[in-house]
Amino acid sequence: MTAFVLVPGAHTGGWIWEDVAARLREAGAEAHPVTLTGMGGGHDEHDEADTSAPAGTDLETHVQDLVRLIDEIDAPEVVLVGHCYGVHPVLGAAGRRAERVARIVYVDTTVPQDGAPALELIPDQALRDGLRKRAGETGADGLLSPPAAAEWQRWGSPAGIPQDALDRLTGLAAPQPLATLTRPLRVPGGAVSELPTTGVLCTANGAGIALVESLLELGDPRLKELAHPRTGFFEIGTGHWPMLSAPGELAAILLRAAAGEGHRLSAPASETPPHLRPFLLDVPEQRRERVGRVDLHLPDADGPRPAVVFVHGGPVPAGLRPTPRDWSLYTGYAQYAASLGAVGVMLDHRLHDITDYERAAEDVAAAVELVRADPRVDGERVALWFFSAGGLMSADWLAAPPPWLRCVAATYPLLAPLPSSGLAGSRFRPAAAVRAAGPLPVVLTRVGRDFAELAATVGEFLTAAGECKAAVEVIDVPDARHGFETIDHSEQARDAVERAMRSVLEHLAVPEHLRDS
Numbered sequence: 001m002t003a004f005v006l007v008p009g010a011h012t013g014g015w016i017w018e019d020v021a022a023r024l025r026e027a028g029a030e031a032h033p034v035t036l037t038g039m040g041g042g043h044d045e046h047d048e049a050d051t052s053a054p055a056g057t058d059l060e061t062h063v064q065d066l067v068r069l070i071d072e073i074d075a076p077e078v079v080l081v082g083h084c085y086g087v088h089p090v091l092g093a094a095g096r097r098a099e100r101v102a103r104i105v106y107v108d109t110t111v112p113q114d115g116a117p118a119l120e121l122i123p124d125q126a127l128r129d130g131l132r133k134r135a136g137e138t139g140a141d142g143l144l145s146p147p148a149a150a151e152w153q154r155w156g157s158p159a160g161i162p163q164d165a166l167d168r169l170t171g172l173a174a175p176q177p178l179a180t181l182t183r184p185l186r187v188p189g190g191a192v193s194e195l196p197t198t199g200v201l202c203t204a205n206g207a208g209i210a211l212v213e214s215l216l217e218l219g220d221p222r223l224k225e226l227a228h229p230r231t232g233f234f235e236i237g238t239g240h241w242p243m244l245s246a247p248g249e250l251a252a253i254l255l256r257a258a259a260g261e262g263h264r265l266s267a268p269a270s271e272t273p274p275h276l277r278p279f280l281l282d283v284p285e286q287r288r289e290r291v292g293r294v295d296l297h298l299p300d301a302d303g304p305r306p307a308v309v310f311v312h313g314g315p316v317p318a319g320l321r322p323t324p325r326d327w328s329l330y331t332g333y334a335q336y337a338a339s340l341g342a343v344g345v346m347l348d349h350r351l352h353d354i355t356d357y358e359r360a361a362e363d364v365a366a367a368v369e370l371v372r373a374d375p376r377v378d379g380e381r382v383a384l385w386f387f388s389a390g391g392l393m394s395a396d397w398l399a400a401p402p403p404w405l406r407c408v409a410a411t412y413p414l415l416a417p418l419p420s421s422g423l424a425g426s427r428f429r430p431a432a433a434v435r436a437a438g439p440l441p442v443v444l445t446r447v448g449r450d451f452a453e454l455a456a457t458v459g460e461f462l463t464a465a466g467e468c469k470a471a472v473e474v475i476d477v478p479d480a481r482h483g484f485e486t487i488d489h490s491e492q493a494r495d496a497v498e499r500a501m502r503s504v505l506e507h508l509a510v511p512e513h514l515r516d517s
Helices: 014-026 059-072 084-096 125-138 149-154 163-172 178-182 209-218 221-227 247-258 328-339 354-373 388-399 430-436 452-468 491-507
Strands: 003-007 030-033 078-083 101-107 197-202 231-236 287-291 294-298 305-311 343-347 377-387 405-411 442-449 472-481
Touching: 003 014, 003 059, 003 084, 014 030, 014 247, 059 084, 059 178, 078 084, 078 247, 084 101, 084 178, 101 247, 125 178, 149 163, 197 247, 209 221, 209 231, 209 452, 221 231, 231 247, 287 328, 294 328, 294 354, 305 328, 305 354, 305 388, 305 491, 328 343, 328 491, 343 354, 354 377, 354 388, 377 388, 377 491, 388 405, 388 430, 405 491, 430 452, 442 452, 442 491, 452 472, 472 491
Parallel strands: 003 030, 003 078, 078 101, 101 197, 197 231, 305 343, 305 377, 377 405, 405 442, 442 472
Antiparallel strands: 287 294, 294 343
8 A cells, every 4th residue: 555645835734635635545545645833724714724833943843744754654665745845844854764765756846956945946036035035134033924815826827726726725825934945955865866756747837748858858967867767757737736726637646656657758869969960951151250158150241231149048057068159050040141141140148047037138138239339230230039948038129129120030939937937027028028019020930849838828929919910920830849950851841940031131121132142
């Protein structure tokens, strides 16, 4: 008989697992929903929640709660299930009782690093910063009030939660002791790192399996451990609280995880990652100059020429080599633009983490000013071309287009923040900014086999663009995948790149004899 220990996230207690626990028991398993110290005792709207956390309640208190529970369970092994904050006490307890743990299941949460506090898991950056400031002023004493009904999105997407369940979540939420979020997690190495793990990804809140695999192909060293045979993955098309929005599906997944099932990520099959494979077009080589983080690919033409600034996606790990401006994907585009009479510009911006959009946007703006000041560039004729997650940075330019910006292009872009990114309240929302774009031309390349998470944001953008009658040209590539320019050399793919480039150059008023050369 499998014994599941179900550990809730911030502000919630064991009551949040009731439906999942009932289904697990019906399947013949043990289920132990946990209410951690100080996290409330109410089970329905008529119970008064116990919100009086004892003085000194912190992460270690919650670790000890789980250690005591594990010691009380008769089953020889337990499956520890942690949701959101709950994975911190789960890992702490696993470090003390590794020999009793059969598997750790992460429900819509990342794997925290040793020494990291739980507040690093909070997607909303303003909330994180406020907690850091408060902890610095008070020493992490006190309680964090539970969210109001409209504030749960600061912790994750409430997508799929029925209204009555959302009302219950708000009504029973308990204040969170600040020290549980600010005390660093300490996980002894060795035994815990060898335990089997399962990740449950909620795709209405963040990345699905396919997107994680693409990041693995990128060579992110932080993700290498996810490709270990002892780690499996499942995904659910719902928001951050699947125990409320999809309890039956989540219970079935937990049973399958305990049986060792789950999708295994594959390590890259080729030594050459996709973004470094040859560009799909055979482009004449053009002269390239490097100025700081910016590369200028120069056309064989006299006089100042218009420029196309290419903005890569990410996040790209800071130590990854080569950097994007040397990826064949982007040098191919920049050289192609130069071969057709425009200055192709590629830069390395500092989007190394999801929290880096502010400084990455500053890098893009600085690169644009550098390029416009170059005497070989016609500073009154510039286009910006965004790729993948770099698409969020198009919002600044759509919201207030300068007169010299003649076109914005986007290829398989992210055009609205994913709920788990913490950017929902930021300015990086192209799907909203397009309403202020006016007559600015937008050339959007949409791939038919894109990641579902990104495709949904393109749909949101096009809906908004249609409502405000924005000047959006859509180039569809039905059979293409994300990053198709180096993995698919079909006629359809080549035609899409040629059409997009020529459309951008038309908006830049590049003479036709150069575009057709």
